[in-house]
Amino acid sequence: MRLSTTSALAAMPLLVSGQLDYWAKQAGMKYFGSATDTPGQRERSGFEASYSRYDAILRDPKQFGQTTPTNGMKWLFTEPEPGVFNYTEGEVVANLAKDQGKLLRCHALVWHNQLAPWVENTTWTPDSLREAIVRHITNVAGHWKGQCYAWDVVNEALDEDGTYRKSLFYNILGEEYIKLAFETAAKVDPAAKLYYNDYGIERPASVKTAGALRIVKMLKDAGVKIDGVGMQAHLHADNHPTAADHVATMAAYLAMGVEEVAFTELDVRITDPANATSLEWQKDSYVQVTTACAKVEGCVGITVWDFYDPFSWVPVTFPGKGAAGLWFADFTEHPAVQGMVDVLKTLVAEKEATKNGEREFRRMFWA
Template sequence: MKRIITLGLIMLAASNAVAQKTGNSLKKAFKDKFYIGTAMSLPQINGTDVKSDQIIASQFSSIVAENCMKSMFLQPQEGKFFFDDADRFVAFGEKNKMFIIGHTLIWHSQLPKWFFVDKDGKDVSAEVLKQRMKNHITTVVSRYKGRVKGWDVVNEAIMEDGTYRKSKFYEILGEEFIPLAFQYAQEADPNAELYYNDYNEWYPEKVKTVINIVKKMKSRGIRVDGVGMQTHVGLDTPKLAEYEKAITDYASAGVKVNITEMDISALPSPWGTSANVSDTVKYQAKMNPYTKGLPENIEKEWENRYLDFFRLFIKHEDKIRRVTLWGVTDKQSWKNDFPVKGRTDYPLLFDRNFKAKPVVEKIIQLTKEKK
C-alpha cells in the first residue's frame, strides 16, 4: 500500500507541474463547449478556505451555492430574510466573472418549518401556500435579478417510477405547484434561466414525467430552459447508455441539459445491505475500505469512469449548458458521510491536499481530441 500511495503522490505532483507549465485549466479547456462549475461551501464563500477559493477562481467558470440559498437559510422565519452569505456568494462569482446559479427555490427538504403550517400547526390552505411561495421566490429572485444567471426553481419533485413525490407542496397544491414556481420566478427575472433539477434522472419513467411537465409548461407559455441531472454516481451505475439516452430525450423536449451535483464515489454501495448490531464493526470496515488512499486498480477504474462521462458530455456539448461538480476537494465532499457516516471517499477532482488529480489533465486533453 505504501508503494501505491508514493506512486500516487508522484503522479499528482507531475500532473500539477504539467498544468502549471502549460497554463491549462478546466474553464479554459471548456470555454467553447459549456460552463464547467462547482458548488461552494460556506467556508469558501466566507473566504476562510483560501486554497479552495484559489482553485475555484482558476479552474471553474460557474458556481452554485451548496447550501446558503436554500429556503431554511434564506428565510428562517416568515418575512425575515438572511442574505449575508448569499450576497457574498454572488459577489465572489461577479468578481471572477462566473456564470452564477441559484440553488434552490422550491424543495421539500431543508425548508423552514413554518412554510406549510398556520399558527396552530395545521396545514395552510392552497391560497396561503401559493402566497408564501410567491413571496419567497419573488423576494429572492428579484434581489439577484440580472446577477444570478440561472435558478434551480424546483428540486426533486418526481420519484423514479414517474409519480410525484408526496411532499407538502404536492399534498396542498397538487401538480400545479411546479408551474406556479416557474411562473413566479419568470415574473421576478424574465432573463434568468430556469431549471428543473432532480436525481436519478435517467430512470425511464422519471424521464417521461419530467418531459411531460416541461411540455405542459411550455404549452402554457411558462418558460423552462433546462433540466438538471444530478450526477451523484458510482463506479457501476448508471450505465452510460441509459444516461446518454436521458440526455438526448431531454434535449428533444427543447431544453438544455445541466449536469449538476456531479461526484463519482469509489466506495461500495450499502444499498440493500443490512447489518445486525453484532456485525456493526465488520459492516463499517466493509463500507469504508480505503481510509489510507485508493488501491491502484480502484483509482484507475474511478478515473476511467470520469473520463467516460466527460467523453459523453463532449459528444453532446450542443445539448449541454453546464457541468457542475458538487464540491472542490475530497475533504469537502458530502460523500464522506453519506449514506454511511465517517467514510473516507474520493469523489472529486482535487484531493485532500488541494492538488489536482491526474484525471484533471486527462479531462482537459479530451477537449483537444477530434470527434
C-alpha cells in the same frame, strides 16, 4: 475518507492546473464549474487552514468559470422566518462569482429539503401556500435578479419510482406548485434560464428520466417557461452511465423543447479507501459525462458539487463512501482531472481536423 497510500497516489503533483474550464470552452461548452459554500460552513468543517489553497484553485479562471452556492440560497437560509429574508449566506458566493468573473447558477427556489422549520410546521391551506411560494420566489429571485445565469426553480420533485414526491408542496397543491414556481420565476427574473433539477435522471431508460420528461411536457403544454433540465449526476464509480446513455437522455430532453441541459451537481462516489482500480472507474465516469456534454450542442456545461473531497456531502450521507470530488485532502488531483482534460483536448482536435477537412474540400471544389 481514508486516502490510499499507493505509490501512484503519492506520485501525483500538488497543484497541477488541469484547465478544465478553458478546455471545456474550447470544446464548445459555456463553462466548467464548481459549487462552493459560505464561510460559516467552511469554519465548521475544520479545514479552515486549507482555504488559501482551495481558494487558489477555485479562483483560477482556466480551471472553473462558473459556480453555484451549495447551500446559501436555499429556503433555510434565505427566509428563516415568514416574510423575513436574509441573503448573507448566498451573497458570499454571488459576490465571489462577480469578483472572479464567473457565471453564477443559482440554487434552489422550491425544494422539499432544507426548508426553514416554520415552513414544515405551518398548517397550510392551498391559498396560504400559494402566497408563500410566490412571496419567497419574488423576494429571493428578485434579490439576485440579473446576476444568475440560471435558476434551479424546482428541485427534486420526483420520487424514486418517477412519480411526484409526496412533499408538503405536492400534498397541498399537486403539480400546480411546479407551474406556479416557474411562472413566478419567469416574471421576477425573465433573463435567467429556468431549470428543473433532479438526481437519477441521467439514464435514458430510468423511470425518473421519464418523470422529468413529463414535467417538461406538462410545463410546455401549459405555456409555462422552462429553459433547461439539470441532471445532478451524483454517480457511482462502479456502475455509471456511458456517454451514449448521457447523449440519448439529453437528446430526449432537448426534443421535448428545452433550450439546454447541464450536469449540475456532478460527483462520483467510491468505496473507501480509494485505490487505483476505483479511481480508474471514477475517472471513466467523469470522462463519460464530459465526452457526452461536449458532443451535445445543447449541453451548456458541467458543475461539480465541490471539487475538494473534505467538503463533499457524500461521506456524511453515504457512510463508507467518499473521494467523490476531484482533489484529495492534500490537494493532489484525482486521475479524473487529467482524464477530462485529455478527452476535451482530443475532442477539440477532432473538431479542428473536421473543419480543416471541410475547408480543404471547399478549396479543391472551387479551385
